[in-house]
Amino acid sequence: MLHLRLISPPERTEDVVRLIERTVGTTHLVVLPGAARDPAGDLVLCDVAREAGDPLLTGLQRLGLEDEGAIAVENVDLTLSRRAEQAEKDAPGEAADAVLWDHLTEATHEESTLSATYLAFITLATMIAACGVVLDNAVLIVGAMAVGPEFGPLAGISTATVRRQPRLALRSVVALIAGFAVAMAVTVGFSWFMDALGLFSERQLESDRPNTAFVYAPDWFSFIVAVLAGIAGTLSLTSAKSGALVGVAISVTTVPAAANAAVALSYGDTWQTWRSSEQLLLNLLGIVLAGTLTLVLQKWLWSRQPRKVNAV
Incomplete structure (x- = not known):
């Protein structure tokens, strides 16, 4: 699994959340309005299966988060969660075959x-x-x-x-x-x-x-x-x-x-x-x-x- 920490301008947060929810292989979505200070904005957290990571990152970049907010990605060594297990099962392909181009x-x-x-x-x-x-x-x-x-x-x-x-x-x-x-x-x-x-x-x-x-x-x-x-x-x-x-x-x-x-x-x-x-x-x-x-x-x-x- 990958853990994403996103800073989103308030006017884009709804689009960001919608993108995450529509991406198969995502889970543990958390939205903290106004929590970010530099840059100012909303803090959005989520986990995503590695094989679904590259399409999600591409979509977030298209929404402008790379320029107006921030996108941070971390590898998660251990996740004890049935939702995470289901997200990895639902995501297409295998994690070992996925390429995170960025x-x-x-x-x-x-x-x-x-x-x-x-x-x-x-x-x-x-x-x-x-x-x-x-x-x-x-x-x-x-x-x-x-x-x-x-x-x-x-x-x-x-x-x-x-x-x-x-x-x-x-x-x-x-x-x-x-x-x-x-x-x-x-x-x-x-x-x-x-x-x-x-x-x-x-x-x-x-x-x-x-x-x-x-x-x-x-x-x-x-x-x-x-x-x-x-x-x-x-x-x-x-x-x-x-x-x-x-x-x-x-x-x-x-x-x-x-x-x-x-x-x-x-x-x-x-x-x-x-x-x-x-x-x-x-x-x-x-x-x-x-x-x-x-x-x-x-x-x-x-x-x-x-x-x-x-x-x-």
Whole structure:
């Protein structure tokens, strides 16, 4: 269930209440006239089944609440109510399949913002991966994959494409390019520093690395895995199953490929640098393509769900 907290101008409250009452899957409607102070208006509370949430939010936006009032949405972890159970039964579709497009846009907007924290995470992940490729340590590679935050901008590009939001697309592309550029530049310096300490060496980079050689060996399997990971990651975002993102993060060779390219560049190995860059671009392309197609398919399937209206 979702809990909605609405601030409505008094002249629109009747329309808001009517919309909620006519939306199948809503319950626990509360109206507190004049309770809101900033902005001034009526406070309207209700619960709605997740699968009925997006149509209701769209209707509330059309009534102008986004501009003249406020719309706040919270996930409800537990509701002990027969009315709530009935509302979820009445709502068309399944909650796990429902997409809250405004929530997805907001989440990807936040995750695709080029911030100091984002740069810190992607840089640290790339430096950890650099240690992994030089030491041929798969554990460090997996750890670096889990730390890397690059799926946020990739999801932002897919979301922006489907929702036709050029600003979100631009923000995501900038975060992606700038993030990897900064991370790789810092990792080059990190490699020189580690080499000066005698902890990295060109011999380690050029030797056989059975555990990490895949990071500079792009092939069709790399692309296929990236596509599958893109689908899984997108589904985890739209269904609010964020735990699955960890599995997605450690299944694609983005940060490790960037790290290998940076270390190879620090030693002047243009062949490994190029091959690692190919691996990186191939994975990024696969994730964005899969994410976009997944969202398009979800949007199409959900549009074919039968809609019900309460007889009020």
